[in-house]
Amino acid sequence: MRRVLIANRGAVAARAVETFRSLGWSPITVAAMSDPQQLHTVDADGCEYLDGEGLAETYDHVGRIVAAAVRCGAAAVHPGYGALAEDPELPERLAAVGIDFIGPSAQVLSAARDKEHAVAAAGRLGLPVLPHATGYEDITALVKEIGLPVILKPVNGCGGLGVRILRTEAQAQEALALVARDRGARWYAERYVERGQVVGVTVAVDAAGTVAALGERESLLVEGSMKLLEASPVERVAPGLLERMRADSARLVTGMGLRNVATVEFIVGPAGHYFLEVNGRLPLAYRMCEAQTGTDLIALQVELAGGALLAPGRITADRSVHCLEARLFLGGPGRVERLDLAPEAGVTYNCALDVTRPVVLDNIVTQVLATGGGRGRVAGAVLRAVEGSRITGVTHCSEEIAACLRESGLVPDRLGSHALGV
Incomplete structure (x- = not known):
């Protein structure tokens, strides 16, 4: 064995x-x-x-x-x-x-993790990219040329850590002073798309470069670097534009020589879509992909790592299956006094939290996934699950998620809810 x-x-x-x-x-x-x-x-x-x-x-x-x-x-x-x-x-x-x-090779992960290299690769392969720059002098010139807002990121950052959105001259001057002082670190900046829609396209790539679509999703709520709500299929982007993103994703991963499972992220604004980053790993939303493909993504990763080839049509994403996933992140260290997850039709929880022991590291309390036959239906199921659950002793983001679902208009009032337990 x-x-x-x-x-x-x-x-x-x-x-x-x-x-x-x-x-x-x-x-x-x-x-x-x-x-x-x-x-x-x-x-x-x-x-x-x-x-x-x-x-x-x-x-x-x-x-x-x-x-x-x-x-x-x-x-x-x-x-x-x-x-x-x-x-x-x-x-x-x-x-x-x-x-x-x-997972992917060290060479590919190195290129994907480095935002400067990843954007350069995307541009060479014909993907639309935002105006961008790396290093103090070029970032300063970029800000002068395109104006604000600009988003500043560590070149090798992960998970949104260290990201700053520069909206005012004061913020820009403070950030540029940081870049000038910290010459040992590498910083990347690009135009920030206000009210942009983030879309992730997940694919599998075999040893021969054959690409299988594992589904796409759109972010409904992002707090800082954390995606608290994601939904699939994508409804806030025109079908033709979404199809171009699928084609761009396939062109990027094959052009970079990436093998295994990866997610290509785009930002969609009034002028179209732009490449953001590529993550050569299992997506946080892997259960959403599994719901639409009927495929265990971890088992698929093992197959692909062993050199297995994807038979044509073996994996297809059924986009008639609607998914919505909420992630209840802890706001900080502490002890969970109570964790009662409300049973709800169509909802499954992903949780491995021991309530008898304290939490000392950042953690996701649980992932709440609803699947069903329409965006409103799955949104209502997640809302009832989140509001019906009881989590006490630590701060968490249940209220933000519930408020987003209610204010989005996705959940009809007739679906009802319970009092939020915090």
């Missing part, structure tokens, strides 16, 4: 344990010794414990993950989603010790 190290935590790690066991693999998990939340390790065949404090020293520390894989005799590592899954150093160092990485 082949052994796999699942280099993640929480619900996605618990789900990976389930998938790998069904495939006949022996799943081994990791857990930070400083992390009280270890429910994801319960059903695994073993656990490798990581020294250190915080994500950077534990779950996202490439050296400690590689050492754990060697210790347990893993044949492969599955990184789930997050910063580690997009770190090119991980597949590079695993290859050096003869361990497979279930």
